[in-house]
Amino acid sequence: MPAPALAVIHLSDSFASVWTDMAAEAGAELRSVESDAAPARDAAALLLAAGGEEQRGLDLMSGIAERWAVPIYFVGAEASHRFAVEALRRGAADYFSLPEDADLLRRTLAARFEAGRARAAAATQDDNPFAELMGESEALRATLERAGRVLRHGDVTVLLGGETGTGKELLARALHRGGSRRDGPFVAVNCAAIPAQLLESELFGHEKGAFTDAHRAKPGLFEEADGGTLFLDEIGHLPVALQGKLLRALDERRVRRVGATQDRAVNVRIMAATHVDLRQAVAAGEFREDLFYRLNVVHLVLPPLRERGDDVLLLAHTFAAASAARYGLPEPRVGTDVRDALQAHTWPGNVRELRHAVERALLLSPPGTLDPQELVPVRRAGPATPEAVTAGRLADAIRAVVEGAVTRHGGNKSAAARTLGISRARLQRILDRQEGGDDADVA
Amino acid sequence: MQTLHDPLRAAREAVRSGKFQDAAVTLAELPTEVREGAEWYLLSAMVSWRLGDFAASRREALAAREGYRARGDADGEMRATNVAAAGAFGLGALADAEDGFHAAMQLARELGDPLMAARCSNNLGNVALYLAQHDVALSFYRIARAGFERLGFEHGVAETWINSAITWRDLGRHRECLGAADQALDAAEQARAPRLIAEALANRGAALAALGDDTLARVQVDRALGIARQEGDRFAEADVLRLLGLIAQTRGNPELALARLREALGVAEALGHPWTTAEVQRDLARVFRALGRNAEAAGAFAAAETAFRSLGSVPRADAMQREGAGESG
Numbered sequence: 001m002p003a004p005a006l007a008v009i010h011l012s013d014s015f016a017s018v019w020t021d022m023a024a025e026a027g028a029e030l031r032s033v034e035s036d037a038a039p040a041r042d043a044a045a046l047l048l049a050a051g052g053e054e055q056r057g058l059d060l061m062s063g064i065a066e067r068w069a070v071p072i073y074f075v076g077a078e079a080s081h082r083f084a085v086e087a088l089r090r091g092a093a094d095y096f097s098l099p100e101d102a103d104l105l106r107r108t109l110a111a112r113f114e115a116g117r118a119r120a121a122a123a124t125q126d127d128n129p130f131a132e133l134m135g136e137s138e139a140l141r142a143t144l145e146r147a148g149r150v151l152r153h154g155d156v157t158v159l160l161g162g163e164t165g166t167g168k169e170l171l172a173r174a175l176h177r178g179g180s181r182r183d184g185p186f187v188a189v190n191c192a193a194i195p196a197q198l199l200e201s202e203l204f205g206h207e208k209g210a211f212t213d214a215h216r217a218k219p220g221l222f223e224e225a226d227g228g229t230l231f232l233d234e235i236g237h238l239p240v241a242l243q244g245k246l247l248r249a250l251d252e253r254r255v256r257r258v259g260a261t262q263d264r265a266v267n268v269r270i271m272a273a274t275h276v277d278l279r280q281a282v283a284a285g286e287f288r289e290d291l292f293y294r295l296n297v298v299h300l301v302l303p304p305l306r307e308r309g310d311d312v313l314l315l316a317h318t319f320a321a322a323s324a325a326r327y328g329l330p331e332p333r334v335g336t337d338v339r340d341a342l343q344a345h346t347w348p349g350n351v352r353e354l355r356h357a358v359e360r361a362l363l364l365s366p367p368g369t370l371d372p373q374e375l376v377p378v379r380r381a382g383p384a385t386p387e388a389v390t391a392g393r394l395a396d397a398i399r400a401v402v403e404g405a406v407t408r409h410g411g412n413k414s415a416a417a418r419t420l421g422i423s424r425a426r427l428q429r430i431l432d433r434q435e436g437g438d439d440a441d442v443a
Numbered sequence: 444m445q446t447l448h449d450p451l452r453a454a455r456e457a458v459r460s461g462k463f464q465d466a467a468v469t470l471a472e473l474p475t476e477v478r479e480g481a482e483w484y485l486l487s488a489m490v491s492w493r494l495g496d497f498a499a500s501r502r503e504a505l506a507a508r509e510g511y512r513a514r515g516d517a518d519g520e521m522r523a524t525n526v527a528a529a530g531a532f533g534l535g536a537l538a539d540a541e542d543g544f545h546a547a548m549q550l551a552r553e554l555g556d557p558l559m560a561a562r563c564s565n566n567l568g569n570v571a572l573y574l575a576q577h578d579v580a581l582s583f584y585r586i587a588r589a590g591f592e593r594l595g596f597e598h599g600v601a602e603t604w605i606n607s608a609i610t611w612r613d614l615g616r617h618r619e620c621l622g623a624a625d626q627a628l629d630a631a632e633q634a635r636a637p638r639l640i641a642e643a644l645a646n647r648g649a650a651l652a653a654l655g656d657d658t659l660a661r662v663q664v665d666r667a668l669g670i671a672r673q674e675g676d677r678f679a680e681a682d683v684l685r686l687l688g689l690i691a692q693t694r695g696n697p698e699l700a701l702a703r704l705r706e707a708l709g710v711a712e713a714l715g716h717p718w719t720t721a722e723v724q725r726d727l728a729r730v731f732r733a734l735g736r737n738a739e740a741a742g743a744f745a746a747a748e749t750a751f752r753s754l755g756s757v758p759r760a761d762a763m764q765r766e767g768a769g770e771s772g
Contacts, residue, residue: 187589193619198578216545224586228593326632327666363662420655 004044004113005031009064014051014077015098022106026113035060039068045112046070051077051098058086065091071112073105129178132170134318135311139303147171150298151178157250159235159295160273162302165350168273169233171302176229181269184228187221192234200242201258204249210259222255225268235272235295236281243288250294270295305347305354312342315351319358320370330368341372450477454486463493481510481519488526492533495715501530521550521559525566532570535717535755541570558599561590565603572610573718575758580610601630601639608646612653621650641670641679645686652690660690681710681719685726692730700730721750725763741767 006028008019023030031040046068050057054076065072071093076083084095096105130144150156160168169188176186194202205220221230249255250270254263272295281287305312324331347353357375365371450473457466467490477483484507491500504527511519528543548563568583584603591599604627611620624646631639648664664686671679688703704727711719728743744767751760
């Protein structure tokens with residue numbers, strides 16, 4: 001891979017001899033470009049060499065900053081506060097005055113190119129299929145280590161556990177991508193989202209005339225996933241009547257369409273996921289024990305976010321940066337208050353909830369900030385956790401939620417009522433403690 | 444090396460650059476012997492479809508299909524069958540469209556063309572959605588998505604998620620709609636497709652509004668509208684304006700809702716897009732009814748019914764008739 005380039009726009013010849021050395025020390029190729037040239041694709045940084053031509057450099061700076069997406073280092077000959085401030089204001093990443101700042105510039109360039117190499121090295125480790133499951137916590141690492149071992153064992157059947165929003169489908173996709181079937185299809189289906197009476201046809205297909213609306217034959221998802229992976233999310237919702245048919249498909253690698261008289265051979269790896277305890281479902285007679293053991297060859301459990309320590313901060317940073325880019329907003333500063341709020345909340349909806357919360361806070365906070373009140377709005381307002389509710393404090397919990405909403409709306413009770421989906425009169429009654437309410441509206 | 448002369452090259456290039464009117468003129472000026480070929484018919488059918496002349500498109504696509512069939516060109520036959528089905532879809536002949544997309548999908552599978560198979564599956568999902576067969580639609584979108592994902596075709600992945608979001612929204616399953624719209628947004632951003640980003644944001648906005656977060660919904664939909672206008676995508680603009688109308692209604696501002704919906708109707712009618720027109724008329728009717736303006740509500744319900752019927756969407760047309768007569772929708 002060629003070395004990344006250090007691009008230089010020469011507005012003057014001052015110090016021209018030092019750029020070659022600095023680039024070499026940083027492990028970069030030096031590339032001279034014109035001030036109005038298109039950005040060099042392989043450049044990782046740009047020097048605007050304006051020693052003695054500072055004012056001209058400033059005049060050009062904004063236009064250059066608009067075109068170049070890499071850090072721009074403005075290099076002048078004057079240790080002028082005014083020039084430095086103006087250069088930064090117009091988009092420079094830093095201002096250096098030579099010869100005084102030569103060492104500082106040298107170190108800055110070296111660090112910049114070293115960081116780029118590290119990122120490139122990380123990117124070339126594209127064979128890490130778990131890269132999308134971000135986090136450094138012990139809990140997540142342990143699960144991913146086990147998942148890595150699964151990859152070495154080929155097409156083993158995997159049962160994924162974990163609360164809603166912990167990333168079960170992401171992990172299933174990663175296991176598919178890292179396995180031998182990566183060039184085959186990955187077909188995901190949420191068993192809870194399909195009416196029970198349609199699930200059999202959806203999974204196994206049907207022949208023409210098999211039922212009233214079967215105007216033509218249709219392959220099922222097993223056939224669609226042939227050569228790849230079929231991911232059955234919320235497997236606990238699979239009707240008992242279908243569990244036997246699934247078990248047979250797993251054991252015999254053959255499926256029969258609804259209304260068919262012949263089986264069809266399929267070559268499908270099954271991964272299943274559930275957020276409930278299937279052992280309990282087995283004990284309750286709701287899930288076949290033989291199917292449970294057939295699916296549970298390897299059991300991987302994704303930890304809830306509340307057990308992942310500082311991962312919440314890492315993920316919040318990542319989501320904030322991505323959302324800021326999406327909406328063209330400045331990347332927000334994550335201050336102590338935001339960190340405290342992120343860590344104080346239990347995130348019952350896990351990573352999915354965090355992602356939405358961060359995006360919401362970014363959009364509703366002043367630019368460049370994350371308002372902790374917007375980040376975890378309702379739940380921070382009071383003890384509205386299920387535990388609190390079952391402890392017999394429903395009225396208090398509801399009142400706390402309502403108070404929180406009113407606070408967030410700056411005391412505007414009508415707006416708070418609209419957000420909560422209740423009438424203003426009812427909101428007032430709750431605030432006046434005339435009504436404990438039920439849990440339908442706000443809990 | 445001598446290159447083969449392609450008399451359709453200029454027309455193909457015009458199609459590739461989205462200059463469909465220019466392509467139509469170029470095609471019409473070609474010599475008769477060229478205009479009798481299956482390639483000419485197929486290209487012309489695609490241009491006619493883009494220009495909204497669905498009857499001509501279907502006619503030309505069927506002629507192309509016969510030409511390809513006669514010389515045993517299964518690949519050409521598959522593509523022509525797909526365009527003919529799209530023409531039928533545009534005409535509201537949903538049964539013909541369904542047959543055509545199925546036939547094209549079958550050919551695609553036989554020929555090992557997963558992209559065409561996925562496209563046909565996505566189209567079959569749209570037919571099912573028009574027929575209010577939501578589960579069937581979701582099933583086809585799921586299959587199409589698996590095909591697009593396998594090919595790394597993010598544009599198609601985003602489309603299937605958007606269509607799934609619309610289907611969930613139609614079912615009143617707003618959490619599922621939000622989840623699908625989230626996925627659509629990720630895929631649309633990967634595909635760097637502004638139109639799809641706008642549509643994904645609009646669906647997110649609609650779901651958030653329905654879930655009670657109208658502040659965030661408004662941000663999403665405003666941004667969607669900005670992108671749609673910036674891109675000159677009037678289909679997306681009409682849909683987003685309609686959603687803004689619904690959000691205004693949710694926020695208790697029926698006058699603003701009416702203004703937004705009328706704006707949306709203007710765009711949809713100017714485009715001659717019956718599906719959006721039907722949806723806007725339906726929403727207008729509901730706002731009128733909520734305001735007690737029953738005569739205007741009845742007119743809008745009737746217009747929605749007519750538009751749905753013209754699309755072959757009989758269940759939806761019947762629902763509008765019932766709602767217009769005062770039965771719950």
